Amino acid sequence: MTEPPGPPGTPRGAAAPSAPGAEGKVAPTVVPVRHPWRWVASAVVLVVVAMMVNTLFFSHVERGGVREGRFQWGVVGKYLFYHPILRGIGVTLELTVIAMVAGIVIGVLLAVMRLSPNRLLSGAAWLYIWFFRGTPVLVQLFFWYVGITYLYPHLSFGIPFGPGFVTVNANVLVTTFVAGSLGLSLNEGAYMAEIVRAGIISVDEGQTEAAQSLGMSKRQTLRLIVLPQAMRIIIPPTGNETISMLKTTSLVYVIALVELFTATQNVSNANYETVPLLLVASIWYLFFTSILTVGQYYVERHYARGSTRALPPTPLQKLRQGLFQLRPGRPGLPMDVPLAAPHE
């Protein structure tokens, strides 16, 4: 167990008041190991942090004969809630949700196909993943926007190799939004497929046998027994994918779809406040990735049921525990007490 740097010389909780031993001797007190280099490292970190705070908020610079704050937070504040940028945020969130939901659906489908004993099905899934993982998203986005209208100026829906019922102009159907969501979703599907597959094969085969011996069908077994357990493996990388997707949506800049990043660029192209608007974009991306991080923590905690004897504390509980520990003589809340006596 690592110990956070505390005031030196104060034993932390562990040392119980020593009681006289059997022969009247006093049992020796435990003195924890000292960590001097930890103190040095902490000092270095503190200096760096101080430098960063200084340069971010208190330093000035001369630009074109005018002395102004280095990071121009005033300009940042002015555009942070600027209407076009808020609209851009809406599009970014829409794209993220669409791409992740579609990606997960495609991923589950492909994962089940890849695990199918039918070679054609598993081969098709393999081919899909090979293609979409093997080419850059940027190229795929361009492809869906420019390539589709070039290759198929008229899209026709109907019987394969037979007559088409509806024919539409690709330029009308494939808007930047459609191309953007399509490109991101199909690409995400390939990655999610591998994540879901890893989750499914991590579940012990005995679980499937037990479910089948109760009379559950293959579909029930997958839905009620295998997938819930696979979730524990699937959730953490899916959280990463969602956070990653939120930022990847900025790539649709190249097909002129106006989401958060494109919106900030449009503004800075007009007023030349390039850096402050990059900061505006960064602040919003950080805000939403932070929310996702907290959300991911609670989802992981939910699916940890049954895999750990005691659920890990929530950030709130950790905070409370930390506060209690600051007071001398209080060992903190008993968080690690198991939910019930584990063994008979």
Added chain:
Amino acid sequence: MVEARGVCKSFGRLEVLKGIDLTVNRGEVLCLIGPSGSGKSTFLRCINHLENVDSGELSVDGELVGYRLSGDKLYELRDKEVCGKRAEIGMVFQRFNLFPHMSVLDNVMSGPVRVRRESSAVARERAHRLLERVGLADKETNYPNQLSGGQQQRVAIARALAMEPKLMLFDEPTSALDPELVGDVLDVMRGLADDGMTMIVVTHEMGFAREVGDTVVFMDGGVVVESGDPKTVLTDPQHQRTRSFLSKVL
């Protein structure tokens, strides 16, 4: 209750079952013994069609399991149809295989609610009763990994019984348990046998086979070498192979 005729099964080139003939009557407790790799577990898994058979007939309660006989061919049934048959056969595994993401109560209720579409009130009532019977009424809200192996195996038995099966299959139910926990599980099984449950038990517990079993079947190399009354087979085996096996385990 169970009727096997010439059941054969291979995994690739390896012939695991080489024509098993076996009959289990209603209410009978049959203990399958034999060295590892003799095909006992495979045969047990064929009975509820967790493994498919290559040839031969296997029927439970007068109906083929997993197949339909038409002319001289056995047609494998679809998943849905096999499920109905499996639901009538309870199975207990060596490694318990409880569902770790469900509480003990949900484990026991899962079969009736999901497969039989029973109301959860009815299923809960039965689950209470069964958990009481296996001595774990106070563990209902626990998760499987909070229980010892012996407790988990008793929950697994309750889960199988919740489907009110006609037949119970036990695949080395005590092999993964600490020695001092074996007794509790065997007690539950003994109680079941006393209540007249038809049981097939793959086991290394010779004491249990002798005491509870109505019949002992010794398998080796994918064939039934010897079968009969436990006292005769275990104390006065007729075959050399049975004798050498028993001399090692007893």
